[in-house]
Amino acid sequence: MTTTNQSGEPPIFEVKGLVKRFEGRGNGVKALDGVDLTLRSGTSLGIVGESGAGKSTILNILLGIDRPSTGTVKYHGCGLDIGNREQMTRFRREVQVVFQDPKTSLNPRMRIGSIVAEPLRSLKIEGDHAARVAEVLAAVGLDPEVVSRYPHEFSGGQRQRIAIARAIASSPSVLLGDEPVSALDVSVRVQILDLFESLKKLLNLSLVLVSHDLAIIGRLCDEIIVLKNGRVVEAGDTRSVFTDPAAAYTQRLLDSVPSFLEN
Ligand SMILES: Nc1ncnc2c1ncn2[C@@H]1O[C@H](COP(=O)(O)OP(=O)(O)O)[C@@H](O)[C@H]1O
Ligand SMILES: [Mg+2]
Numbered sequence: 001m002t003t004t005n006q007s008g009e010p011p012i013f014e015v016k017g018l019v020k021r022f023e024g025r026g027n028g029v030k031a032l033d034g035v036d037l038t039l040r041s042g043t044s045l046g047i048v049g050e051s052g053a054g055k056s057t058i059l060n061i062l063l064g065i066d067r068p069s070t071g072t073v074k075y076h077g078c079g080l081d082i083g084n085r086e087q088m089t090r091f092r093r094e095v096q097v098v099f100q101d102p103k104t105s106l107n108p109r110m111r112i113g114s115i116v117a118e119p120l121r122s123l124k125i126e127g128d129h130a131a132r133v134a135e136v137l138a139a140v141g142l143d144p145e146v147v148s149r150y151p152h153e154f155s156g157g158q159r160q161r162i163a164i165a166r167a168i169a170s171s172p173s174v175l176l177g178d179e180p181v182s183a184l185d186v187s188v189r190v191q192i193l194d195l196f197e198s199l200k201k202l203l204n205l206s207l208v209l210v211s212h213d214l215a216i217i218g219r220l221c222d223e224i225i226v227l228k229n230g231r232v233v234e235a236g237d238t239r240s241v242f243t244d245p246a247a248a249y250t251q252r253l254l255d256s257v258p259s260f261l262e263n
Contacts, residue, residue: 010077012174012206013039013062018071020057020230031057032068033230039174044200044207046217046238048253049227055210058227059178062208063097064088093123096167100179102159106151112137112162113147119170136165139202140195157188164195168203175199177209181216193220214250215257218242226250 020032031054039045047055060066061073064080072079075095081087096119099105106115116133119125125132134144140161151159160180167175177196181189197220200207211217217224217238224241226234226249233247245251 009041010074011038011040012076013037013208014074014077015058015062016072018058018061018073019069020054020061020066021069031230032061032071035071035227035230035232037225037232037235039206039208041173041206042204043223044209044221046221046224047208047210047227048212048214048217048224050212053212053227054230055212055227056178057230059097059176059208059210062176063095064091089123092119093125093170094172095174095176096170096172097176097178098160098163098167098180101183102151102156102163103183105163106159108151110150111147112149112151115151115162116147116166116169119166123170125170132169133165136169137162139168139199140165155188156184157192160184160192161195164192164199168199168205171203172205174206174208177207179211180209182211182213189216196220214253218257226253 015035015037018032018035019030022029022031035054035058037045047058049055057066061068064082075091080091113130113133116136117129120129120132133147137144137146142158142161142165151162154162180196181192184192193216196207196209199205207221209217209220221238223237224234225232226241226247228249234241234245234250236246241250242254245254
């Protein structure tokens with residue numbers, strides 16, 4: 001059954017019983033083992049877990065880049081049909097992603113203007129692309145004059161701003177982030193997290209953020225799931241997870257949370 005909110009709208013994403021097995025030696029790897037999650041409109045969901053827990057596998061399945069072995073993914077109450085071009089084009093406009101390392105996610109041979117306009121071109125979005133690029137660069141705190149420059153001319157934090165500008169260019173309603181600050185200097189992490197938070201409000205985005213760091217998720221997300229070896233060991237709103245964790249594993253993660261969260 002699909003859960004609905006008070007207005008009767010289905011959630012943005014509703015995932016049930018996700019299992020993902022990668023073939024390999026022996027029985028292969030069971031990366032996900034029965035994961036349920038729900039992203040409600042206008043909220044932010046954090047997925048926390050150590051390296052190898054299955055976080056990126058979940059995001060890849062949400063994005064339709066990868067398919068589950070078993071289980072269902074509903075987007076606005078419907079399954080995605082990869083063969084349905086119209087549906088997939090709309091989905092790609094609406095659901096965008098920011099990856100961990102802007103060094104590898106930005107093509108070094110392309111100028112910033114062209115990088116940020118890429119979703120507008122590939123999704124055949126009509127309108128003045130140059131004007132839209134200037135608008136989203138301003139929204140992430142960059143001077144629109146950067147369009148003629150190349151990625152290597154920027155710091156890690158600035159490159160991640162460029163990746164975020166590209167992600168919001170198609171006016172998505174959902175933004176996914178796969179460890180979006182872990183490749184950055186500690187000093188700029190908070191700035192980028194604050195940018196996610198302000199864009200969420202400004203653009204009315206729903207967020208799914210993945211991190212191995214519970215402090216990052218706690219700062220930004222309304223709800224949290226904690227993943228261990230492909231299973232959800234904890235799920236709830238951020239306050240209750242922080243004040244009254246159900247799993248001993250979550251408590252261990254909490255014990256290593258630095259104090260910047262408390263400011
Ligand atoms: N394409 C793949 N082929 C085989 N195993 C994979 C593949 N992708 C991920 N895995 C395995 O699945 C598990 C979960 O990986 P991943 O989702 O990348 O974890 P996380 O993002 O939490 O670090 C790991 O054991 C990883 O080695
Ligand atoms: Mg990962």
